[in-house]
Amino acid sequence: MKPDSSVGQPARAERDDPVERAHLRDPADRSHTMYRYPVTDELTDLVRRYWVPVWSVPAGQAVEQHVLQYPCALLVVSTDYARFYGVTAGLSRTTLQGAGWAVGVLCQPATGWLLTRRSMADYRDQSVDLVDLLGDGAPAVVANVRAAMAADPHSPAAHQVAVAALAAVLAPCLPVDPEGRLVNDIVAAVEADTGWSSTAPALDRVARLAAHVGLSERALQRVVRRRVGLSPKWLIQRHRLHQAAGRLRDTCSPADLAALAADLGYADQAHFTRDFRTVTGQTPGEFARRYR
Numbered sequence: 001m002k003p004d005s006s007v008g009q010p011a012r013a014e015r016d017d018p019v020e021r022a023h024l025r026d027p028a029d030r031s032h033t034m035y036r037y038p039v040t041d042e043l044t045d046l047v048r049r050y051w052v053p054v055w056s057v058p059a060g061q062a063v064e065q066h067v068l069q070y071p072c073a074l075l076v077v078s079t080d081y082a083r084f085y086g087v088t089a090g091l092s093r094t095t096l097q098g099a100g101w102a103v104g105v106l107c108q109p110a111t112g113w114l115l116t117r118r119s120m121a122d123y124r125d126q127s128v129d130l131v132d133l134l135g136d137g138a139p140a141v142v143a144n145v146r147a148a149m150a151a152d153p154h155s156p157a158a159h160q161v162a163v164a165a166l167a168a169v170l171a172p173c174l175p176v177d178p179e180g181r182l183v184n185d186i187v188a189a190v191e192a193d194t195g196w197s198s199t200a201p202a203l204d205r206v207a208r209l210a211a212h213v214g215l216s217e218r219a220l221q222r223v224v225r226r227r228v229g230l231s232p233k234w235l236i237q238r239h240r241l242h243q244a245a246g247r248l249r250d251t252c253s254p255a256d257l258a259a260l261a262a263d264l265g266y267a268d269q270a271h272f273t274r275d276f277r278t279v280t281g282q283t284p285g286e287f288a289r290r291y292r
């Protein structure tokens with residue numbers, strides 16, 4: 001297993017990556033290296049990506065990481081904690097201090113319910129200790145991850161052992177149930193939508209998404225709430241914000257914001273600016289000036 005990339009500083013490959021658009025990493029941030037690993041074929045219905053950040057922050061300083069989380073649960077083990085995270089509706093914030101590492105699993109939308117057997121709405125903006133989730137098996141899994149990472153947290157071999165320990169936790173969830181496959185398809189349809197560059201109708205309305213996946217709006221609402229924890233409207237808005245973040249960092253100047261808003265399906269620039277600022281705390285223009 002080889003990493004997709006190893007990033008010691010912000011790079012174009014990281015910004016263009018369809019997953020890493022979610023990580024709003026400041027261009028001046030040199031606090032950590034991010035390793036990312038693809039999932040093996042047998043777990044693609046359960047896992048989207050593994051990631052391993054290794055950080056070193058000078059004493060007395062702190063660096064806050066901002067993430068527009070994808071509509072998926074997370075499993076994260078570090079030296080200090082081992083947790084299951086539901087989806088964060090707003091901007092996810094993590095503060096890095098000192099030296100450390102984490103090993104994370106970005107699950108598929110179907111996976112959270114398969115692990116918890118509860119509506120993911122119960123875990124919205126929440127995390128729980130892996131012991132509470134996995135019971136007696138959790139300490140051994142966490143110990144295996146920490147033992148693998150102890151000698152050299154930058155070692156790809158250590159990452160392989162740590163990732164395998166977490167993958168073993170998920171494997172019993174196979175096969176994914178029909179509703180789980182459906183919600184994976186729903187989220188994939190939203191994230192594949194590129195309305196401004198496609199001849200197909202953009203999936204920028206809940207009604208259009210429902211029709212696309214062959215569900216009533218009410219049925220779509222129920223499935224997405226149970227399996228993701230939020231609403232189809234949130235899915236669409238989050239995808240818009242991911243696309244906006246990517247384009248603002250790479251190609252879109254403040255002068256192009258009205259066109260970008262139209263491309264993303266907003267009625268006008270004011271609505272786009274309001275949504276973007278509500279979630280990120282910055283206007284699109286401020287974000288472009290800081291992150292380009």
